[in-house]
Amino acid sequence: MARRKSLKDELCPIARALDVIGDRWSLLIVRECFEGTRRFGDFQRDLGVARNILTSRLYALVECGVLAVQPASDGSAWQEYVLTRQGENLFPVIVALRQWGERHLYAAGEKHSRLVCADSGRIVPVMVPRNASGLPLKPADAMVRQRPPAPRKATR
């Protein structure tokens, strides 16, 4: 089959991002991190993922700078996995994905969780891209601009 196609060196930022988090577990691990999970065993139990897969994903996420390893905060000799700044910046991705899922992946009448503000308890409004003036931006109104030294192939 030849090695899985790597997208690391693609010019498109979406492709590069998917090279890192484009699988079914990585973003769930990140989600867990946002919920406060830090320990191997807790990820394993909460996600129900196989341990060896969890090991490889955690390693990959550390490798690419989304997570960092640090000594446990509870005084034990174990270590913890925590979000880096880069990892925290995945928040919009997680929220967008969650809101899309909430909207489209439940049967009519099927209950599901909601993202709310911790203080007010009010539902977090659906996140939308906005233009420089703050107006909602529709897909058709956005375009990808390539960089200066015009690439000879579509860069996307």
Added chain:
Amino acid sequence: MARRKSLKDELCPIARALDVIGDRWSLLIVRECFEGTRRFGDFQRDLGVARNILTSRLYALVECGVLAVQPASDGSAWQEYVLTRQGENLFPVIVALRQWGERHLYAAGEKHSRLVCADSGRIVPVMVPRNASGLPLKPADAMVRQRPPAPRKATR
């Protein structure tokens, strides 16, 4: 190995979303759609994905309602794959992923494409979740609220 763990019936919307688009190709296909690609051969050429994989992904995306199949608009007898409303609603996900990638996955000084407004040409500001008052919402200020008939297991 036992079949790949399905996340379709997970209670978490993020898990459900990843069941559908949690792989390295699906979102790239969706990205292509936003760029206007509609034909099998064009997806294949632009993405460089193996044809059989493309077939299975297109089928899955149609199956879950992200894409729809319709007769070709150019009069030929072939068919086209186009985004449904549900698929178009992935726009924020794509934008969030792109902006994260632009920010974190390029070496210092390495050039990359930018998402800009089609009319003004101005860069699309980084998208952030906002609370009901329109103020930026930090990860720590958001929480997941479970639904009414309190589930007996963590629902997330």
Added chain:
DNA sequence: GTAATTGGTTTCATATTAAAACTGGCCCGA
């Protein structure tokens, strides 16, 4: 000091991915 917990690693079977060859309709020009 001993047993249980934690955080992995190893092993093995199966599923998924990939490349390339193959197939069978469509379309075009002569």
Added chain:
DNA sequence: TCGGGCCAGTTTTAATATGAAACCAATTAC
């Protein structure tokens, strides 16, 4: 209206990734 070339897949075959469960060493609890 024939033949060759496109288009959109399917099949075949091989390699890699995933998952479950067993295994293991260090750490912690008792």
